[in-house]
Amino acid sequence: xxDALDRIGFAATAACIAGGILLHAAWLPATLLGTYxxxxxxSAALILSGRKPLPAPLRIGVMLLLAALVVRTxxxxxxxEAGSALxxxxxxxxxxxxxxxxxxxxxxxxxxxxALAGFLFDQGPVQVGLAFLVVVALLATMALLAxxxxxxxxxxxxxxxxxxxxxxxxxxxxxxxxxxxxxLFPRLDSPLWGAPTDAxxxxxxxxxxxxxxxxxxxxxxxxxxxxxxxxxxxxxxxDRYFRGLVFWWFDGSTWAGKDxxxxxxxxxxxxxxxxxxxxxxxxxxxxxxxxxxxxAPAAAPAGATLTGDFQxxxxxxxxxxxxxxxxxxxxxxxxxxxxxxxxxxGLQLPEGNPRTRALAERWAAESGGDARAIARRALxxxxxxxxxxxxxxxxxxxxxxxxxxxxxVGFCEHFASAFAFxxxxxxxxxxxxxxxxxxxxxxxxxxxxxxxxDAHAWTEIWIEGEGWVRVDPTxxxxxxxxxxxxxxxxxLRAGAEAPGWLSLLRQRSDLFGYWWNxxxxxxxxxxxREMLQSFxxxxxxxxxxxxxxxxxxxTLGLASWWLARQQSTGDPVLAEWRRFRGRLAxxxxxxxxxxxxxxxxxxxxxxxxxxxxxxxxxxEAFVDLRYRRAPxxxxxxxxxxxxxxxxxxxxxxxRVRRGRIRRQ
Amino acid sequence: xxxxxxxxxxxxxxxxxxxxxxxxxxxxxxxxxxxxLHPRRIYVLPTGFGLMxxxxxxxxxxxxxxxxNNAALMLTFLLAGAVVLSMGRGVRxxxxxxxxxxxxxxxxxxxxxTVELQFEESTGAPKRQLELSYGARQAIFDxxxxxxxxxxxxPTERRGLQPIGRMTLACEYPFGLFRAWSVLHPDVRLLVxxxxxxxxxxLPRGGGATGSSKxxxxxxxxxxxxxxxxxxxxxxxAWRASARAERLLVREFATPRExxxxxxxxxxxxxxxxQRIARLAxxxxxxxxxxxxxxxxxxxxxxxxxxGPDHRHRCLRALALMP
Numbered sequence: 001x002x003d004a005l006d007r008i009g010f011a012a013t014a015a016c017i018a019g020g021i022l023l024h025a026a027w028l029p030a031t032l033l034g035t036y037x038x039x040x041x042x043s044a045a046l047i048l049s050g051r052k053p054l055p056a057p058l059r060i061g062v063m064l065l066l067a068a069l070v071v072r073t074x075x076x077x078x079x080x081e082a083g084s085a086l087x088x089x090x091x092x093x094x095x096x097x098x099x100x101x102x103x104x105x106x107x108x109x110x111x112x113x114x115a116l117a118g119f120l121f122d123q124g125p126v127q128v129g130l131a132f133l134v135v136v137a138l139l140a141t142m143a144l145l146a147x148x149x150x151x152x153x154x155x156x157x158x159x160x161x162x163x164x165x166x167x168x169x170x171x172x173x174x175x176x177x178x179x180x181x182x183x184l185f186p187r188l189d190s191p192l193w194g195a196p197t198d199a200x201x202x203x204x205x206x207x208x209x210x211x212x213x214x215x216x217x218x219x220x221x222x223x224x225x226x227x228x229x230x231x232x233x234x235x236x237x238x239d240r241y242f243r244g245l246v247f248w249w250f251d252g253s254t255w256a257g258k259d260x261x262x263x264x265x266x267x268x269x270x271x272x273x274x275x276x277x278x279x280x281x282x283x284x285x286x287x288x289x290x291x292x293x294x295x296a297p298a299a300a301p302a303g304a305t306l307t308g309d310f311q312x313x314x315x316x317x318x319x320x321x322x323x324x325x326x327x328x329x330x331x332x333x334x335x336x337x338x339x340x341x342x343x344x345x346g347l348q349l350p351e352g353n354p355r356t357r358a359l360a361e362r363w364a365a366e367s368g369g370d371a372r373a374i375a376r377r378a379l380x381x382x383x384x385x386x387x388x389x390x391x392x393x394x395x396x397x398x399x400x401x402x403x404x405x406x407x408x409v410g411f412c413e414h415f416a417s418a419f420a421f422x423x424x425x426x427x428x429x430x431x432x433x434x435x436x437x438x439x440x441x442x443x444x445x446x447x448x449x450x451x452x453x454d455a456h457a458w459t460e461i462w463i464e465g466e467g468w469v470r471v472d473p474t475x476x477x478x479x480x481x482x483x484x485x486x487x488x489x490x491x492l493r494a495g496a497e498a499p500g501w502l503s504l505l506r507q508r509s510d511l512f513g514y515w516w517n518x519x520x521x522x523x524x525x526x527x528x529r530e531m532l533q534s535f536x537x538x539x540x541x542x543x544x545x546x547x548x549x550x551x552x553x554x555t556l557g558l559a560s561w562w563l564a565r566q567q568s569t570g571d572p573v574l575a576e577w578r579r580f581r582g583r584l585a586x587x588x589x590x591x592x593x594x595x596x597x598x599x600x601x602x603x604x605x606x607x608x609x610x611x612x613x614x615x616x617x618x619x620e621a622f623v624d625l626r627y628r629r630a631p632x633x634x635x636x637x638x639x640x641x642x643x644x645x646x647x648x649x650x651x652x653x654x655r656v657r658r659g660r661i662r663r664q
Numbered sequence: 665x666x667x668x669x670x671x672x673x674x675x676x677x678x679x680x681x682x683x684x685x686x687x688x689x690x691x692x693x694x695x696x697x698x699x700x701l702h703p704r705r706i707y708v709l710p711t712g713f714g715l716m717x718x719x720x721x722x723x724x725x726x727x728x729x730x731x732x733n734n735a736a737l738m739l740t741f742l743l744a745g746a747v748v749l750s751m752g753r754g755v756r757x758x759x760x761x762x763x764x765x766x767x768x769x770x771x772x773x774x775x776x777x778t779v780e781l782q783f784e785e786s787t788g789a790p791k792r793q794l795e796l797s798y799g800a801r802q803a804i805f806d807x808x809x810x811x812x813x814x815x816x817x818x819p820t821e822r823r824g825l826q827p828i829g830r831m832t833l834a835c836e837y838p839f840g841l842f843r844a845w846s847v848l849h850p851d852v853r854l855l856v857x858x859x860x861x862x863x864x865x866x867l868p869r870g871g872g873a874t875g876s877s878k879x880x881x882x883x884x885x886x887x888x889x890x891x892x893x894x895x896x897x898x899x900x901x902a903w904r905a906s907a908r909a910e911r912l913l914v915r916e917f918a919t920p921r922e923x924x925x926x927x928x929x930x931x932x933x934x935x936x937x938x939q940r941i942a943r944l945a946x947x948x949x950x951x952x953x954x955x956x957x958x959x960x961x962x963x964x965x966x967x968x969x970x971x972g973p974d975h976r977h978r979c980l981r982a983l984a985l986m987p
Contacts, residue, residue: 105713106716112721112743113720115739116727116728116739119733119735120731123733123734123735128735131735131739135742135743135746139746139839142840142841143838143839145840146839146841148795148804148836149806150804170750170839173745173746174741174743174744174746175745177741177744177745177749178738178744179738182737182738182741185737188729188730188732319733320731320734520735521734524732525732556749559745560752563753564756564789578810
């Protein structure tokens with residue numbers, strides 16, 4: 001077996017790995033990215049300069065070093081990031097010892113996995129497009145490696161064209177088959193094995209604790225988080241609070257929810273005063289279990305549960321684009337009876353911040369313990385003297401005191417945190433809620449887009465007879481933040497309002513993203529069944545399999561037919577001549593390879609005397625094109641070729657059945 | 665040792681299979697030229713790389729389904745589609761190829777014979793990346809313009825008529841994931857001359873031979889003109905006389921009696937059967953090289969006296985086919 005790998009084959013394999021790394025470039029730390037590129041460049045330099053591979057101990061050393069680097073970067077070798085980085089590192093190290101075709105093929109197979117892993121991070125249109133290009137490169141390299149003909153170094157580059165064409169052709173022709181399988185391949189309702197829960201590092205976005213600066217770091221991030229389509233009118237901005245996490249525990253600087261609290265024994269109690277508003281959410285992957293629901297959630301979406309403090313927790317993390325349907329009440333009373341545990345947690349206070357405590361106690365005394373009056377005092381204070389800013393100054397040790405009495409500049413998390421602290425100090429149960437607020441209506445698509453910049457923190461206080469009531473202290477400082485969005489407000493302040501056409505373009509591109517997610521990325525077993533039902537077919541796996549078989553045969557058959565047709569023959573004149581010979585053979589003329597055109601003509605005329613003039617003129621035209629010098633001028637040959645082609649297309653001798661020729 | 669034993673076992677198994685399973689092994693029997701390959705006699709199986717790639721695709725499919733990652737699923741199906749499409753392409757490359765002629769020059773046992781095969785194709789589509797293998801040897805060729813000539817080298821061991829044997833025409837186009845192949849077993853046998861003895865005694869001199877005349881292999885005395893016969897050396901052609909007669913004439917010389925050699929089976933008395941043949945073969949070659957006229961007396965057959973390449977071939981052939 002010819003198992004040698006020439007330089008051009010090596011270079012193509014290295015290019016495929018480089019493409020695989022490119023698919024991970026968005027998240028891969030720069031140190032790792034640089035190291036991988038250096039290792040691959042080193043292996044390529046060794047091969048191209050014709051040197052021997054590095055000695056085995058050195059190669060193993062490089063491999064271990066790369067693995068150690070990955071573990072050092074991520075803390076462990078498991079999980080999505082570390083796993084992908086490790087795979088890429090091993091591939092880069094493998095290039096150092098790739099000398100045979102077999103090695104290159106192992107590398108190519110692993111590169112397919114690399115492309116797959118890339119989709120764990122991003123399934124957007126750009127990533128999918130890049131991955132398609134990598135597939136073309138992979139197939140082209142496989143075609144290059146499979147070609148056993150020797151490649152002289154001088155012609156090596158010219159010889160790349162054929163495998164590149166093959167790769168692109170097969171990748172394109174496989175698309176219909178891939179779509180058919182995508183739509184009809186029976187999906188799993190539930191994972192075969194558990195999707196890793198903690199294996200995924202948190203993505204940028206809301207996390208499970210709130211520190212000062214967490215939300216302001218997102219304020220300029222326009223990445224969409226979720227898109228919401230309402231069954232009726234889109235609610236007013238002031239009503240668009242999408243509730244995510246509820247924080248009870250405060251240690252002086254950080255708010256956190258306690259895991260134990262997620263399983264409150266008290267059920268969520270909601271007394272609704274209006275009809276439920278139904279909506280549907282397409283959410284981008286968050287790698288977290290919680291969902292964001294419009295306040296106040298009427299019920300948990302399928303596959304999730306609603307905790308006693310109205311957090312929606314999914315059974316599995318949202319690791320890829322997901323869809324859920326939910327409904328909400330805008331006019332409600334939440335938990336009119338306060339459970340004992342909630343009261344205790346809602347009044348928990350850390351040590352410190354004596355000035356705030358004193359102030360809150362004074363408020364409580366002056367208003368006679370009326371929760372609403374205390375809250376109004378606090379909001380009035382915020383409204384009168386505080387500044388809403390993206391870049392608040394750092395706070396000292398008693399963070400709440402420092403904020404309330406010294407800096408007086410903050411972002412929503414500062415206001416929520418200080419307000420909740422003050423309320424608790426005044427004896428009113430309070431908690432912090434984090435989620436998304438406001439959003440941006442895409443008029444072209446008729447849906448609401450919530451971006452990372454819309455992340456928001458607000459508070460809830462418990463009032464006797466009314467239950468948990470939402471109080472947004474940010475609204476007291478910067479009401480426009482609630483009416484519009486943080487981003488729009490910042491743009492306004494900088495005097496950089498987007499022109500109309502740009503905003504229209506943004507809406508259109510977001511609409512494309514919405515469509516992409518809704519129709520491609522979020523397709524699931526459920527949607528598959530819905531699709532079958534909409535065609536009136538029973539939602540049965542057997543129906544799917546039967547449909548799949550038909551569709552696969554159809555798409556593959558068409559693609560094969562196209563491939564057979566596309567087999568190019570090189571010289572167009574010879575191709576036409578071959579077609580002519582084929583027609584003669586089918587008409588029963590014995591076409592032998594050693595016959596020249598003139599001999600064939602004689603034979604053909606002898607057995608098909610009726611067609612003698614046509615045969616003679618075709619032969620004449622062929623001999624003319626193939627053996628005589630072309631007269632001056634460029635266009636003449638194409639014209640003569642076209643004439644020959646027409647003559648041969650028109651040449652249709654009666655067919656003789658194949659079997660008879662064989663028997664002869 | 666083990667390799668030889670396993671080879672023998674494989675040959676035994678193959679023979680048994682061909683006796684017992686004619687339907688399966690029909691396309692392996694020797695057949696006369698031309699041999700046309702068609703889909704019914706072309707086999708396809710995945711290569712090692714194909715199996716590895718397939719296992720990888722299954723793993724990718726399970727992973728993508730498990731995470732319900734639709735882009736990953738699409739990637740898997742796209743690769744699978746390309747793989748399935750590539751499956752039949754190798755067959756198409758071989759389909760329609762015909763082995764129309766086969767040419768081989770006789771060689772002496774022990775030296776390799778070069779077999780030249782003439783392939784043609786009848787479908788009109790170019791055939792690329794074909795791999796003809798004979799044992800461990802391979803030749804790679806294209807049939808881009810409808811015909812190709814391929815040379816393979818076959819080792820020889822024993823004198824006699826040696827069957828060409830089976831060869832395989834295979835193609836792994838386009839990705840090397842599947843191998844399509846067909847067995848070619850042309851019913852052609854290759855003549856193998858006996859291996860000449862390495863250190864043989866000099867030629868026996870018939871009728872009191874004197875010194876040989878290697879310097880002037882052609883006799884001194886001009887004798888007559890005769891018709892050109894195939895194989896006559898060109899320098900013997902009498903050009904002027906030919907021009908006059910309008911046909912090729914060759915000068916014939918009276919060979920001196922001294923230069924006539926009698927090679928007899930009896931002269932090799934005392935050697936083993938094969939050694940006798942080897943010695944006679946050596947003598948035939950030497951005599952022919954010396955330009956001598958010689959006769960070969962074998963049990964039951966006498967060749968010559970004559971000379972020239974045709975005679976040499978006849979003698980060596982007779983020796984090769986000795987029982």
